[in-house]
Amino acid sequence: MPEVTSEIRAEIEQLVTEHHWLLDHGHADRLYTLYAEDAVSTGPLGTMDGREAVKAWGERRAKMDAGVVRHFSGGTRLAFENGVLCGTTYYMTFRDSQSDPLHPASVGEFREQYTQVDGRWLIYRREIAPIFGAANAAAHAQRIAAGEAK
Numbered sequence: 001m002p003e004v005t006s007e008i009r010a011e012i013e014q015l016v017t018e019h020h021w022l023l024d025h026g027h028a029d030r031l032y033t034l035y036a037e038d039a040v041s042t043g044p045l046g047t048m049d050g051r052e053a054v055k056a057w058g059e060r061r062a063k064m065d066a067g068v069v070r071h072f073s074g075g076t077r078l079a080f081e082n083g084v085l086c087g088t089t090y091y092m093t094f095r096d097s098q099s100d101p102l103h104p105a106s107v108g109e110f111r112e113q114y115t116q117v118d119g120r121w122l123i124y125r126r127e128i129a130p131i132f133g134a135a136n137a138a139a140h141a142q143r144i145a146a147g148e149a150k
Contacts, residue, residue, distance in 0.1 A: 004078045008085070011121045012114060013076055016089055019123075020071035028061035036115050036122045043128025046145070068096040073110070085114045085121075093133075106133035 015034060022030050032055035035041070041048040048054050073091040080086070088111050092104040108130040115124040 002080045002083070002085075004080065004085070008121070009076075009078060012078060012085070012087055015114070015121055015123065016073060016076065016087075016110065016112075020073060023061075024069050024071055026062060028058040029055070031055075031058040034123055035126075036117060036124045039122070039124055039126070041123075041126040041128070043126075044130060045128070068101075070094045084124075087112045087114065104133060106130045108132070 019031060019034055022028060022034075032051050035051045035054050037051045039048075039051055039054065041054060045057070048057055071091055071093050073089050075090040076087055077089075078085065078087045088109050090109055091107070093106045094101060094103075095105040098105050108128065111127040111129055112123055113125040114121050116122075
């Protein structure tokens with residue numbers, strides 16, 4: 001079984017951090033660059049099958065006023081399972097559109113699989129699993145799908 005080295009850990013943690021930063025700072029149209037061509041993302045936003053689907057979603061998201069959003073994450077567990085690098089990262093999402101923006105809109109896990117393409121780690125599978133605030137996450141996903149602000 002391969003070992004999760006400190007270099008691999010640093011690369012994956014940077015990948016997850018970059019994902020949050022792009023989303024939180026109005027650059028969702030660049031999220032697709034963090035995904036493999038045949039990646040799949042599932043969660044409150046539905047299923048995005050392939051890098052092009054992530055790109056299309058990100059382009060729509062970047063054009064709307066989603067308000068101020070911040071993702072905080074940590075506690076990343078990485079392990080090779082059957083030769084595939086898998087990770088679970090805990091997250092909290094805050095939105096200024098919440099009735100009390102000081103309380104998280106959603107708390108949960110990113111359950112991911114990663115693949116290396118040309119020496120660079122990318123997201124291969126991503127499941128967004130809200131543990132607390134699932135109704136908030138679903139309502140936000142519906143507003144995004146409808147093209148509504150915040």
